[in-house]
Amino acid sequence: MLNVKILGSGCANCKRLEKNVRALAEKHNLQLEIEKVTDYAEIMKWPILSTPGLVVNNRLVSAGKIPSDQQLLEWLNPA
Amino acid sequence: MDQTLSTQHKPEIPWRMIGLLVLAAIAWLAAYNIIQPLANWIAYGLLAQPQGSHLGDALAFFFYDVPKIILLLGGMIFLISLLRTFFSAEQTRAWLGGKREGVGNVLAAMLGIVTPFCSCSAVPLFIGFVESGIPLGVTFSFLIAAPTINEVAVVLLFGLFGWKVAGIYIASGLIISIIAGVVIGRLKMERYVEDFVWQMQSQGEGLTEKLTFQERIERSWDSVKEIVGKVWLYVVVGIAVGAGIHGYVPDAALAGIMGRQEWWSVPAAVLVGIPLYSNAAGVIPIVSALMEKGASLGTVLAFMMSVVGLSLPETIILRRVLKPQLIAVFIGVIAVAIIITGYLFNWIM
Numbered sequence: 028m029l030n031v032k033i034l035g036s037g038c039a040n041c042k043r044l045e046k047n048v049r050a051l052a053e054k055h056n057l058q059l060e061i062e063k064v065t066d067y068a069e070i071m072k073w074p075i076l077s078t079p080g081l082v083v084n085n086r087l088v089s090a091g092k093i094p095s096d097q098q099l100l101e102w103l104n105p106a
Numbered sequence: 107m108d109q110t111l112s113t114q115h116k117p118e119i120p121w122r123m124i125g126l127l128v129l130a131a132i133a134w135l136a137a138y139n140i141i142q143p144l145a146n147w148i149a150y151g152l153l154a155q156p157q158g159s160h161l162g163d164a165l166a167f168f169f170y171d172v173p174k175i176i177l178l179l180g181g182m183i184f185l186i187s188l189l190r191t192f193f194s195a196e197q198t199r200a201w202l203g204g205k206r207e208g209v210g211n212v213l214a215a216m217l218g219i220v221t222p223f224c225s226c227s228a229v230p231l232f233i234g235f236v237e238s239g240i241p242l243g244v245t246f247s248f249l250i251a252a253p254t255i256n257e258v259a260v261v262l263l264f265g266l267f268g269w270k271v272a273g274i275y276i277a278s279g280l281i282i283s284i285i286a287g288v289v290i291g292r293l294k295m296e297r298y299v300e301d302f303v304w305q306m307q308s309q310g311e312g313l314t315e316k317l318t319f320q321e322r323i324e325r326s327w328d329s330v331k332e333i334v335g336k337v338w339l340y341v342v343v344g345i346a347v348g349a350g351i352h353g354y355v356p357d358a359a360l361a362g363i364m365g366r367q368e369w370w371s372v373p374a375a376v377l378v379g380i381p382l383y384s385n386a387a388g389v390i391p392i393v394s395a396l397m398e399k400g401a402s403l404g405t406v407l408a409f410m411m412s413v414v415g416l417s418l419p420e421t422i423i424l425r426r427v428l429k430p431q432l433i434a435v436f437i438g439v440i441a442v443a444i445i446i447t448g449y450l451f452n453w454i455m
Contacts, residue, residue, distance in 0.1 A: 036423075038226030067229050067426055071306050075313075076195035076234040077227035090313055091195065091227065092325075 028058045029103060034070045034080030034090075035063075041079040044093050048081075048103070051096060057103055120320050127323070138177050145170035164353030171266070171345045171391065176338060178265040179258065183333050186257045187326035190222045191317055195231055197221075198248070202240050207291050210244035215283035218251025219276070225253055225420040232427050236299065237306050243291020249424075250440060251283035254415030258337055258387050263410075266394040274451070275407060282411065282443040289439050290432075298432035337387035344388030348395035371402075372448035375409035376416075376441055389413050408448030416440055 031048060035041025045063060052059045064070055073080055077091030083102045088094075094102075148169045149155055155162030198217045202210060223231070228249060235245040255276055264272040317325070393406050416437060425433055 036226070036229065038224070040224070040226070067233070068302050068306070071230060071233045071237075074234075076199065076231050077222075077224070078230055087313060091222070 028060055030060045030062065030084055031103065032062045032064050032080075032082035034073060034075065034082065035078040036065050036067065036070070038078060040093055044079045044081065047093065047096065048099060051099055051103060055100065055104060059103065120318075123320055123323055134177065134181050138174070141173045141177070142170055145173075160353045164349040167352045168345055168349040171349070172342055175262060175265050175341050175345065175391070176334065179261050179334050179337070179341070180330050182261045182264070183257055184326050184330045187222075187329040188322060190220055191322040191325055193217070193221045194314075195221055195223070195227070195234070196314060199235055199238055199240065202235070202244060202248070203238055205240075205244065207241055207243055207288065210241060211247040211284045211287040211291070214244045214247040214287065215251040215280045218248045218283060219255045219280075221248075221252065223252040225417065225423060228420055228423050229426055232424070233303055233306055236303060241291055242296055242299070243287045243289075245287075246290045246436070247283045247287025250286050250415065251279060253417060253420060254283065254411060255279040256414050258333065259390065259410060259414050262341075262387065262390040266390060267397075271403070271407075274403075275410070278407065278447045278451070279411065279415070282415070282440065282447060286439045286443050290435060293435065295432050295435060298429040298435075300427050300429060303427050340388035341391065344391035347388075348391040351392065351395035352398065371405045372408050372445050372452065375405050375448065376412040376444050378409065378412075402452050404448040404451030404453070407451055408444050411444045411447065412441065415444070 033041060033045050033048065035044070041063075045061070048059070048061060051057065052061070070078070070080065073082060073087050073090075075087065075090040079091075079093070080087060081089040081094070081102075088102050089098075145166050145168075149162050149166035150157050153162075153165060155165055157163075198214075198221045201217065202214055205213060232245060232249065235248070236242065260272050260276060263275050390410060393401070393410060397403065397406050421433060421437065424436070428436065
C-alpha cells in the first residue's frame with residue numbers, strides 16, 4: 028500500500044489536491060494510505076517553499092501546484 | 107520531477123499550440139475592438155436611453171468597462187503567468203542566497219513581482235528563506251512585494267487609469283518593499299521570529315522542474331481560468347458601483363474629502379484599506395470613478411496599496427512564524443511607507 032502525504036495548512040489548493048487524489052483512488056481502485064500534514068513544523072521537514080506538497084512513499088514528488096490527474100496516476104499507480 | 111523525462115527526447119515544434127495561440131490573439135483583438143460600439147448600441151439603442159442622460163451614461167460605462175476589464179485580465183494574466191513559469195520560489199531563493207542587505211532588498215522586491223506566489227505559501231516560503239540564511243529584512247522585502255504588486259491590481263490600474271498610473275503603482279510598491287525590508291533588517295528583529303523556525307532543518311533536495319513549451323502554455327491558461335473565475339464577480343459589482351458614481355455623483359464632489367487639501371485623507375484611506383481584502387478587483391473600479399470626481403491620486407494609491415498589500419489573511423498566516431511584536435512592526439512599517447508614498451504623489455502630481 029502506498030503512503031501518500033498531502034502537505035498543506037488547509038489552503039484551497041491543498042483541499043483540491045486531496046480531493047483529486049481521493050477521487051483517483053476510488054476511480055482506479057488504488058490502495059492508498061492518505062495522510063494530511065497540516066503542522067508547519069512537520070511540513071517544513073520537506074524541502075518545499077510552496078504548498079501543497081505531495082509525498083508518495085516518503086519521496087517528495089510535487090510542490091506548489093496541483094498536478095494533472097494523468098501525472099498523479101503515474102505516481103500513485105506505478106504498476 | 108518526471109517532467110524531465112518528457113523533455114529528454116527531442117522537443118518537437120508545437121505547431122498546433124502556436125496556431126491556437128495566434129487564433130486566440132486575433133479573437134482577443136477583434137473582441138477588444140467591438141466592445142465600445144457594442145456598449146453604446148446596448149445602452150442607447152437596445153435599452154433606448156438618451157445619450158447624455160444619467161442612466162444612459164452609467165449603462166454605457168458599465169457595458170464597456172466590464173468586457174474591457176475581463177478581456178484585459180484574461181490577456182494580461184496569461185502573459186504574466188507565462189513569464190512566471192520561468193521563475194520559481196526555489197530559483198529566487200538561490201538568487202537571493204549570499205546577497206547582502208541593500209542589494210538583496212532591491213533584488214528581493216523585484217523578484218517578488220515575477221515569482222509565482224500565493225499568500226497561503228507565505229509560511230513555507232518564509233521558513234525556507236530564513237533557513238537558507240537569507241537575511242530577515244531581505245525576506246521581508248520579498249514577502250511585501252509579492253502580494254502588494256498584485257497582477258490583478260496592475261491590470262485593473264492599466265485598464266482604468268492607463269499605463270502611467272500602473273507604472274507608478276509598481277514603482278511605489280517596489281520602493282515600499284525595499285524600504286520596509288531595510289528598516290525591519292536594521293531593527294534586528296530576529297528574536298521575534300517564532301523559535302521553531304530557527305530549529306527547522308529540511309531534508310534533501312528541493313524539486314526543480316523543466317517545463318516544455320506546451321506545459322507553460324497550459325499552466326498559464328489554468329491560472330487565467332483560476333484568477334478570472336475568482337475575481338470576475340468583484341469586477342462586475344465594482345464597475346456597477348463605479349458606473350453609478352460616474353453617472354450620478356456630481357463632478358468634484360469628493361475633492362473636499364479625498365482631495366489633496368486634507369492632510370488626514372491619506373492616513374484615513376490607509377486605515378480603511380487595511381481590513382479590506384481580495385476586493386482589490388472590486389475596489390479599483392470604484393476608486394477610478396472616485397478619482398474622476400476629485401479624489402487625488404496619492405490618496406487613491408495609498409488606499410489601494412493598503413487594500414492589496416496589507417492584507418489581514420496574510421498577516422494571520424504569518425502570525426504562525428512571527429511573534430506579535432514583529433507582526434506589529436510589519437504592519438506599522440508598511441502602513442507608514444504607504445502613507446509617505448501617498449503624500450509624495452499628492453505632492454508631485
